[in-house]
Amino acid sequence: MSERDSILKRKVTYDVEIRRLLLQRIYPSQLLDWMPCVYVGTKQEIQQIERNQGQASAAAKFLDAVPNFAGWSEEFIDALLTIGQKDIANILQNIFSV
Secondary structure, eight states: OHHHHHHHHHHHHHHHHHHHHHHHHHHHHHHTTTTSSSHHHHHHHHHHHHHHHHHHHHHHHHHHHHHGGHHHHHHHHHHHHOOOOOOHHHHHHHHTTO
């Protein structure tokens, strides 16, 4: 896992404001297609949670599982940009500028 992966993992896990924003705003099913680092089985589990339990539960599972994959931080930010969530991507990119 890269230093960027580790830094962003800590932020999405322990920074209450960042985590709350992501839990409210991300739709994992839209992001996962753009994240080849995530195993197919993990993607399927998150998508099933989104279908059966809703966006918030799937976002929580996404934030707990996806940061364990190497290369996830860059793919996550790129996926956010790809699906039009530039504001969230910018917030996450700014973490590395501090």
